[in-house]
Amino acid sequence: MLVSIIRTIDLTKRFENLVAVDRLNLSIEDGEIFGLLGPNGAGKTTAVLMLSTVIKPTNGTAIVGGYDIRKDPNDVRKLIGICFQEPKLLWVGTPWDVLNWHAKVCGLSTQERKRRVKQVLEDVNMWDYRRKKVHGLSGGMKKRVEVAKILIQRPKIAFIDEPTAQIDVVGKHKIWNMIRKLRDEGSTIILATNELFEADLLSDRVGIMHKGKMLVCDTPKTLKDSILGGDIVDVHLEKEVNGNAMKELKSFREVVDVVILKPNDLRIHLNKVEEVVPKIVNLFLKNGFPISSIRMSEPSLDDVFVHYTGLTIEEAEQEITSR
Amino acid sequence: MKETKKLLLVVERDLRMFLQYKFIIIMRAIWFAAQVAFFGLIASRMVVPELADIYFEFYVAGVVIMMLYSASVFIGYDIFEEAEHGVFEYLLSLPVSRKELVLGRSIGGGIRSFILVGPIIAIALFVIGLANPLNLLIAFSALFLFAFGVSGMSITIAVMLKSGDRFDIFMGVLNALIVRLSTTMYPQVFVQDASKVYAAFSEFNPLTFASDLFRWGTGIERYLTMDPMPLAAIIGIVIFFFTFTFVGVTIYEKRLEGGGWQ
Numbered sequence: 134m135l136v137s138i139i140r141t142i143d144l145t146k147r148f149e150n151l152v153a154v155d156r157l158n159l160s161i162e163d164g165e166i167f168g169l170l171g172p173n174g175a176g177k178t179t180a181v182l183m184l185s186t187v188i189k190p191t192n193g194t195a196i197v198g199g200y201d202i203r204k205d206p207n208d209v210r211k212l213i214g215i216c217f218q219e220p221k222l223l224w225v226g227t228p229w230d231v232l233n234w235h236a237k238v239c240g241l242s243t244q245e246r247k248r249r250v251k252q253v254l255e256d257v258n259m260w261d262y263r264r265k266k267v268h269g270l271s272g273g274m275k276k277r278v279e280v281a282k283i284l285i286q287r288p289k290i291a292f293i294d295e296p297t298a299q300i301d302v303v304g305k306h307k308i309w310n311m312i313r314k315l316r317d318e319g320s321t322i323i324l325a326t327n328e329l330f331e332a333d334l335l336s337d338r339v340g341i342m343h344k345g346k347m348l349v350c351d352t353p354k355t356l357k358d359s360i361l362g363g364d365i366v367d368v369h370l371e372k373e374v375n376g377n378a379m380k381e382l383k384s385f386r387e388v389v390d391v392v393i394l395k396p397n398d399l400r401i402h403l404n405k406v407e408e409v410v411p412k413i414v415n416l417f418l419k420n421g422f423p424i425s426s427i428r429m430s431e432p433s434l435d436d437v438f439v440h441y442t443g444l445t446i447e448e449a450e451q452e453i454t455s456r
Numbered sequence: 457m458k459e460t461k462k463l464l465l466v467v468e469r470d471l472r473m474f475l476q477y478k479f480i481i482i483m484r485a486i487w488f489a490a491q492v493a494f495f496g497l498i499a500s501r502m503v504v505p506e507l508a509d510i511y512f513e514f515y516v517a518g519v520v521i522m523m524l525y526s527a528s529v530f531i532g533y534d535i536f537e538e539a540e541h542g543v544f545e546y547l548l549s550l551p552v553s554r555k556e557l558v559l560g561r562s563i564g565g566g567i568r569s570f571i572l573v574g575p576i577i578a579i580a581l582f583v584i585g586l587a588n589p590l591n592l593l594i595a596f597s598a599l600f601l602f603a604f605g606v607s608g609m610s611i612t613i614a615v616m617l618k619s620g621d622r623f624d625i626f627m628g629v630l631n632a633l634i635v636r637l638s639t640t641m642y643p644q645v646f647v648q649d650a651s652k653v654y655a656a657f658s659e660f661n662p663l664t665f666a667s668d669l670f671r672w673g674t675g676i677e678r679y680l681t682m683d684p685m686p687l688a689a690i691i692g693i694v695i696f697f698f699t700f701t702f703v704g705v706t707i708y709e710k711r712l713e714g715g716g717w718q
Contacts, residue, residue, distance in 0.1 A: 186548075210552070237465055
């Protein structure tokens with residue numbers, strides 16, 4: 134049976150006239166990576182800050198690890214760790230000082246602390262810079278130190294806000310692997326991001342937020358399948374297709390639309406592409422239309438976002454900025 | 457982890473940070489030297505010649521307390537530095553209670569000011585001389601509480617104002633009032649002569665409590681009428697410490713958790 138480790142009940146945060154998070158009702162299961170998606174300003178970070186007891190909700194509450202964030206914030210903080218969107222580092226510290234102190238506060242023993250700090254600094258390629266003052270580090274380096282905090286801490290519940298912002302492609306892959314490893318070691322991960330590809334790659338389930346509201350929440354596959362005709366199959370045939378084959382093709386329940394690009398080039402809009410493609414191949418072969426090439430593409434979470442909001446993530450961000 | 461250990465870790469963090477501020481430490485030491493070597497020496501020439509040395513000692517003790525006060529206030533500026541870098545939110549997310557955090561920072565701020573003022577106290581004791589070690593020990597214990605209380609007050613004001621500029625101006629005004637309406641630079645009897653209202657403020661001013669205690673501890677008060685044990689000053693400082701620690705925790709929670717720094 135799946136167990137909820139986080140449950141929000143009408144969680145709301147207002148900043149004067151702005152409703153940053155609007156009656157959020159959400160359940161996150163123990164051991165999953167939950168992607169909280171949305172453009173900047175959607176309310177993701179505010180939700181994370183409330184769940185981690187940094188700020189208090191205006192209305193509603195949440196149960197985190199069995200504790201109410203309003204009534205038992207000290208108990209909640211013992212279970213959680215946050216990797217902030219903007220690295221929270223003072224210019225006077227060094228990566229070693231920052232991480233060593235963080236590990237101490239999180240209760241690691243001296244031996245374990247030294248071992249983990251060294252290991253994680255090496256993993257995020259910051260070992261050589263461990264004694265350098267923070268003000269001398271690049272944005273990407275600071276972000277790696279911020280990510281290192283949570284990797285050292287290994288909290289029961291990890292909130293990770295935009296983990297790969299400002300990080301190069303190689304670094305991104307490393308951090309993604311480390312996030313998966315953190316989950317495999319027993320952490321539940323709440324990944325707040327506006328990188329939809331990142332969320333798709335890592336998340337077991339995702340929730341899409343826009344203007345403080347949760348629009349939809351499910352597995353990435355279910356969300357993508359929920360777009361009618363979202364999957365696309367481009368078929369290039371060796372000869373022109375006839376009416377009977379077309380009629381039979383359109384009779385498939387999953388096929389939403391067939392567009393004839395050229396007499397022997399078809400674009401098929403459908404659902405559940407992986408289940409239907411073998412049937413389409415059989416149909417053309419059975420009717421004597423050999424296939425020269427076939428190309429499949431399924432919708433991305435970007436398409437899902439457009440489907441539910443009517444806006445691309447960039448447009449949504451602009452709309453929020455102009456509010 | 458035990459609460460005391462967490463509190464000590466908060467203190468450790470503030471001390472480590474403080475040691476990075478070498479420039480400020482050097483500037484403060486120069487400020488003290490200038491106050492003593494210029495203002496103290498010249499101003500003591502303004503009193504009758506037979507009391508010039510006594511006033512000089514009185515003044516040196518007062519400057520030590522002024523410096524202890526201003527060094528303890530410094531933690532408030534750290535709050536703005538942390539707010540600017542978002543470190544505040546990080547601290548609030550740690551497995552440390554708000555009480556441990558504020559108390560740890562008040563104590564850290566107080567110890568920092570003693571580290572800064574320690575060598576200066578040693579110089580001051582060299583100038584003034586040491587009359588009674590037990591009295592000095594009692595006075596020092598109370599001065600620690602005074603420094604923690606001032607740090608707590610500074611944190612409280614910083615999180616209430618939430619603006620570095622406003623904090624700077626406010627602390628400037630507060631400094632002008634709290635130092636001038638105290639016995640750091642002149643004995644209470646002269647404040648009384650000037651105005652009864654001034655005297656009322658001065659009598660219940662934490663800087664007066666601290667200055668009187670330090671002078672009592674160093675034996676300077678032998679020149680002035682003073683109780684054998686300045687109990688009122690000790691009680692005043694204890695109340696000051698507890699008030700600002702309690703107020704600090706409450707305001708810290710309300711002002712920051714209610715909606716972050718902004």
